Amino acid sequence: MFQIPDPKEQLVAIMKRIYAQGMTTTSGGNLSIKDENGNVYITPGGTDKGSMTAEDIVCIRADGTMEGKHKPSSEYPFHMKIYETRGDIRAILHAHPPAMVAYSIVRKIPDISAFPELKACIGSVGMAEYGLTGSEELGEKIAKVFAEGCNVAELENHGLVVGSTDIESAYQMFEAMDFSARIGIGASRLGGAKNENPSGKGLTDENMEKPKDPSTEIPQEDRAVCEKLCEMVRRAWHQKLLYAGLGVFSARAESGTIYYIPQGTDQSAAGILDIRKLEQTGDSLHAKIYRTHPGIGSVVTAFPPELMAFAVTGTKFSSRIIPEIYMVMQDVVSLPQAQYAGKPDEIAAVFDGRTSVAVLEGGGVIVTAPSLLKAYDRLEVAEYSARAILESSQLGNIVEITEKQVDEIRVQCHLN
Incomplete structure (x- = not known):
C-alpha cells in the first residue's frame, strides 16, 4: 500500500x-x-x-x-x-x-x-x-x-x-x-488467442505471494544483491516488462540465501522493505528451479505483453532471428498448458544447458540465468524480440538462422 x-x-x-x-x-x-x-x-x-x-x-x-x-x-x-x-x-x-x-x-x-x-x-x-x-x-x-x-x-x-x-x-x-x-x-x-486455459493454472506461486509481515532481516553482505533486485524490478516496470504487481524476480546472494520481490508489490517503487527470503525447500517454481540447477543465480517469472501474444495463441517463439538475440537467450521453449501448468518439477527440468527461457502457454514466461543482470537482459531481449517478430508479420515470412549458423554462434561464443 x-x-x-x-x-x-x-x-x-x-x-x-x-x-x-x-x-x-x-x-x-x-x-x-x-x-x-x-x-x-x-x-x-x-x-x-x-x-x-x-x-x-x-x-x-x-x-x-x-x-x-x-x-x-x-x-x-x-x-x-x-x-x-x-x-x-x-x-x-x-x-x-x-x-x-x-x-x-x-x-x-x-x-x-x-x-x-x-x-x-x-x-x-x-x-x-x-x-x-x-x-x-x-x-x-x-x-x-x-x-x-x-x-x-x-x-x-x-x-x-x-x-x-x-x-x-x-x-x-x-x-x-x-x-x-x-x-x-x-x-x-498471430491469428488470435486460443481462448482456453485447460488447467486453469498459471505461474502464481501461493507460497511466494506477499506475506503480511513486512520485516525481513538482510545481512550486510547480502544487501548489495537485494538493492540490485529492487533496482531491476523498478527498471522492469518502467520498461513495461512488469505490470499490475504481477510477476516475481528472485536472486541468489553470495551467502546462498535466495531473495525475491513477491507479487502484489508496487513495482514502480520496489524497495528493501519489499524483499523476502525464499524458502529453498518449498514447492514454489522458483525454489524447484534453484534446487534442480545449482548454477542458476536468478529466476524471473513475468507477463510482458508482446511475448504473451505468443503464449495466448500457442505460437512458437523463436530466438533464431538475429545472432545477438540467440547469443543472449539461446533456445526458447514453448510449454503446452495441458502438460506443464501446475507442475513446477517438470518446468524446472527444461532449463538445461541450451534453454534459459520458457514460455508457458496461457501462463507467462520463465527466465533463468547465472546472475540477476543476465536474467533481466534475457527478459528484455525476449520482449523486444517478440515485438520485432510481431511487427514483421505485416512484412513477410520470417527466415530463421539455420542450424549450421546456430552451431557457429555457439562455438564462437563458447555456449554450453
Missing part, C-alpha cells in the same frame, strides 16, 4: 504514473478518492496532467460544496454516481490508453480468461453503453455496470473506468487491463 496518507498526494502520484506510462495525455483522464468522511478528492478539468500538483486537486465535500482553485473534472458526475451505487468503492480511475481505446471503438472487451493471474487481478469487466462525456446519462450507464458487481467498465467509443477500495489497487487493475488489451492486439497478429 501507499506510504502517502494525503489523498491529494496519492492522486498526483498515480496520475504521474499513468502519464509517464503513456496511458493518458496532457488533457485526458481523471482520478478520485473518497475518504471516510464522505469527501471526494478529484483531479481538475483543463489542467496539465503531466505537471499536476496537490494544490490542483479539488475537494467535493460531503455536503456538496467544492474547495479548490480549479473546477473538478467535467466527468465528476459519473464518479459521484459510482460512489453512490457502490459503498465499498473508495477510488476511481478513468483514462484512455490507446490499446483500450482500440477495443472500445470496436466494442469488444479484452479476453482475460487465458491468464489466471490477470483474471484474479481484474475480476469481472462490463461494457457501458455510449453516453455524452460528462452527462448524467453516462454516469447512469457506468454505474449500472458497477451495480452488477463489476469493478471495471469499458466505455463504448471512450475508454476505461476502474473502481476499487484504494487508488493503488485501482491503478493495478487499470494497468492490467491495458496490458491485456496489448496482449490481445498482439495475439490478433
Whole structure:
C-alpha cells in the first residue's frame, strides 16, 4: 500500500504514473478518492496532467460544496454516481490508453480468461453503453455496470473506468487491463488467442505471494544483491516488462540465501522493505528451479505483453532471428498448458544447458540465468524480440538462422 496518507498526494502520484506510462495525455483522464468522511478528492478539468500538483486537486465535500482553485473534472458526475451505487468503492480511475481505446471503438472487451493471474487481478469487466462525456446519462450507464458487481467498465467509443477500495489497487487493475488489451492486439497478429486455459493454472506461486509481515532481516553482505533486485524490478516496470504487481524476480546472494520481490508489490517503487527470503525447500517454481540447477543465480517469472501474444495463441517463439538475440537467450521453449501448468518439477527440468527461457502457454514466461543482470537482459531481449517478430508479420515470412549458423554462434561464443 501507499506510504502517502494525503489523498491529494496519492492522486498526483498515480496520475504521474499513468502519464509517464503513456496511458493518458496532457488533457485526458481523471482520478478520485473518497475518504471516510464522505469527501471526494478529484483531479481538475483543463489542467496539465503531466505537471499536476496537490494544490490542483479539488475537494467535493460531503455536503456538496467544492474547495479548490480549479473546477473538478467535467466527468465528476459519473464518479459521484459510482460512489453512490457502490459503498465499498473508495477510488476511481478513468483514462484512455490507446490499446483500450482500440477495443472500445470496436466494442469488444479484452479476453482475460487465458491468464489466471490477470483474471484474479481484474475480476469481472462490463461494457457501458455510449453516453455524452460528462452527462448524467453516462454516469447512469457506468454505474449500472458497477451495480452488477463489476469493478471495471469499458466505455463504448471512450475508454476505461476502474473502481476499487484504494487508488493503488485501482491503478493495478487499470494497468492490467491495458496490458491485456496489448496482449490481445498482439495475439490478433498471430491469428488470435486460443481462448482456453485447460488447467486453469498459471505461474502464481501461493507460497511466494506477499506475506503480511513486512520485516525481513538482510545481512550486510547480502544487501548489495537485494538493492540490485529492487533496482531491476523498478527498471522492469518502467520498461513495461512488469505490470499490475504481477510477476516475481528472485536472486541468489553470495551467502546462498535466495531473495525475491513477491507479487502484489508496487513495482514502480520496489524497495528493501519489499524483499523476502525464499524458502529453498518449498514447492514454489522458483525454489524447484534453484534446487534442480545449482548454477542458476536468478529466476524471473513475468507477463510482458508482446511475448504473451505468443503464449495466448500457442505460437512458437523463436530466438533464431538475429545472432545477438540467440547469443543472449539461446533456445526458447514453448510449454503446452495441458502438460506443464501446475507442475513446477517438470518446468524446472527444461532449463538445461541450451534453454534459459520458457514460455508457458496461457501462463507467462520463465527466465533463468547465472546472475540477476543476465536474467533481466534475457527478459528484455525476449520482449523486444517478440515485438520485432510481431511487427514483421505485416512484412513477410520470417527466415530463421539455420542450424549450421546456430552451431557457429555457439562455438564462437563458447555456449554450453
